Amino acid sequence: MAKKIDVVGINVLKQNGAKVDEITKLLVQNASVEFTAYYYFTLLRAHCTGMEGEGIKGVIEDARLEDLSHFESCIERIHQLGGTLPIDATDFIKMSGCEFLQLPRNKTDLKSILEKCLKAEQGAIVNWNKMCNLTLGKDPTTFDIAKDILAEEIEHEAWFLELLHGRPSGHMRRKYSGERPHTRKHSRSLDHL
Secondary structure, three states: OOOOOHHHHHHHHOOOOHHHHHHHHHHHHHHHHHHHHHHHHHHHHOOOOOOHHHHHHHHHHHHHHHHHHHHHHHHHHHHOOOOOOOOHHHHHHHHHHOOOHHOOOOOOHHHHHHHHHHHHHHHHHHHHHHHHHHHOOHHHHHHHHHHHHHHHHHHHHOOOHHHHHHHOOOOOOOOOOOOOOOOOOOOOOOOOO
């Protein structure tokens, strides 16, 4: 029988009133959503064809690489809280509930692709807002990660709203793909860019 380890970092969170098991479970689920969105955005981006598709590819690429950063931002914290990722990648992807992100029937229909991207970003906003509410004042480290991811997800939503509905977003292209202005400090995976 394994010896129970006293983890002060978790004990302090529990003293703060944090529901560590619930936080960890939601963090793993949110990580699965970000990983799956990264994968599907890769597919969706590739099918943005023609002259109009070229401009859309750049926006999807920014969101895609930042979703990878969001996934990476979760990993260390999951382990610090005593959690793990599923061993089976299929289980991990199914956990996300992102089946809707598959290519549309007409694989190069830009409007359908943008609608899928928008739906993904709006779902992510709900997920990360829930994490912010769960950790505010109780788990400052996870809250910091969640609020930074939430800020980027809100930006992504605005980009896709602009492309679909002509609603100004204030969007300025990132200096480079994968810039991730809010989550850079949590994820070093794209630092070489």
